[in-house]
Amino acid sequence: MKNYKNASKHIAVLAFPFGTHATPLLNITRRLSEAAPSLVFSFLSTEQSNAVTFPNGEKVDKIQPFNVWDGLPEGFRFKGDPHEPVEYFLKAAPENFMKAMDVVVAETGKPIDCLLVDAFLWFSVDIAADLNVPWMALWTAGPRALYVHVDTSFIRQHVGINDTLEKPLDFIEDFSSLSVADLPDGIVNGKFEAPVQALLDKLEQVIPQATAIAANSYEYLDNQVVNMLKSRFRNFLNVGETHRKKLPEGFLERTSLKGKIVPWAPQQKVLQHEAVGVFVTHGGWNSVLESITGGVPMIFRPFFGDQGLNTKTVEAVWGFGLGLEGGMFTKEATVKALKVILSSDEGKKMREKIAVQKELAFKAVEPNGSSVENFKKLVEIMSSS
């Protein structure tokens, strides 16, 4: 393999092959590859995930996809529980990734110099230690979500079994407007044993070992929390836009009876249109960022994970959005939220606040902006590690 022979460093990129995770990892890998042409990347994910992220066998220059086994037993049939394939994958993943990396090294003839991983793959920190190479992680959600996962023990110490969901998180700096109810599942409540919750629980131990953490956000957004993360970890780097624009394989077929997906509604572009007055969203981190860069206040109907935390942060800390009253789409709750945002003084203030944040977000990606400078630093660390 020509590219490998001439490369200065070989980076193994380890993907979490579920949901929207592999695409932002590939996007940041592409940016790194463009910025540092002497690096070569082996991108390891399951066959199914690689088929989506590298459609039609597309090879990206100096990024070579490799398949790892999905861990599913022979004859496995999906019965509708989304946790099941994740559980199988994670059980087999440490050994699978090791085996796959042996294949990568044998096929390319180039030893691995660094691991770049989805932060969900906590066990890969041990693989990096075994290989004696740096471990770098991509965090695809917001800084506040990372903060609660790396401070889980501290939060558990402060929330007793008799505390209510309304207990304020005032024992964490800049979290006093949030309460226990806004925490993601698995921190003090919910299904601790579910596979994703169990892996998030490991972040507290592994994140401090990262040589660098690349995060999909902007430096000025949630600045106080970003500064707390920076003071705790080496090279916590907000590198801006890293998201995915492709839908998972089979998504259109699976959802055809539930909704309509059209190719002419790219969310980011729609949110940039001056006619859009409000964005009704589930509160995924990318949607929050895209609403900010569109300057559009949000109405939230969160479902799981970090979405409740994002909702309350936008509503109570940043002040440019609202959660639906009762947390559900009822006629009353929806009309009330629309009225506040579209035709009240409070809504006007929200638009003013989000306009300020929009400007800061664009500033971050200007030449010499913070995301650009942070990305340069990431390239430098990777190239010299």
Ligand SMILES: O=c1ccn([C@@H]2O[C@H](COP(=O)(O)OP(=O)(O)O[C@H]3O[C@H](CO)[C@@H](O)[C@H](O)[C@H]3O)[C@@H](O)[C@H]2O)c(=O)[nH]1
């Ligand atoms: O009609 C649509 C709908 C969505 N999108 C795009 O799809 C992405 C959706 O991303 P996000 O808002 O982050 O939602 P999820 O895909 O649900 O994100 C998962 O991953 C996020 C980052 O880790 C978490 O914050 C979420 O809770 C988790 O559900 C965005 O870039 C949208 O622009 C479109 O282009 N068109």
